[in-house]
């Protein structure tokens with residue numbers, strides 16, 4: 001277990017206003033992105049279903065966040081995905097990517113509207129070309145929490161995302177969500193992959209903009 005400082009209340013006094021300049025490896029995720037080559041493998045009664053999808057993800061800087069002495073810089077995101085052959089939303093997701101410069105901790109919190117949340121974590125250097133984050137069901141620190149129905153019918157045992165920053169400025173992810181599907185003997189690997197290309201630069205974080213309320 002990591003030790004915590006004696007003083008858990010005092011916040012750091014060197015908090016920067018400019019989030020984009022302090023995002024470490026997450027700087028390369030900031031902005032609005034589109035991906036047209038997504039592939040999803042999801043569980044269906046008669047076996048895995050493979051669908052192709054298009055994706056838009058908006059990752060915008062938030063103001064620095066302090067938990068007492070712990071300091072994060074981060075991005076708030078919204079992902080919307082459409083299957084290539086359908087107009088209704090195929091997948092929707094919101095959350096935060098967070099970076100703790102003092103320790104190299106990278107976190108992704110995610111919420112999806114099936115009634116599921118997760119907090120995944122990993123470590124990286126500020127100039128990393130690759131991020132790997134995981135969450136495990138049952139973990140009280142970096143865990144997964146689901147509705148009663150999902151727990152019983154499609155239990156999510158683990159989540160892993162691997163992000164690769166490509167030399168051309170795009171980035172790719174491979175995401176594995178391991179499901180225990182009721183009535184099926186083998187675990188199901190619900191896999192999603194895509195490559196995202198920037199379509200707009202990020203905005204400034206709120207403290208740098210004129211006050212709105």
Ligand code: HEM
Nearest residue numbers: 040042043053081090091116118150154156159177190192
């Ligand atoms: C690109 C990302 C993702 C896409 C496109 C996607 C898409 C889908 C689709 C199409 C289904 C089948 C829905 C149905 O049959 O009604 C499904 C099922 C499921 N997904 Fe995902 N998913 C993604 C990511 C995730 C993540 C990150 C998690 C959890 C951490 C997750 C958890 C589940 C679960 C628990 C189910 C089973 C429930 C069900 O089939 O109704 N998915 N997903």
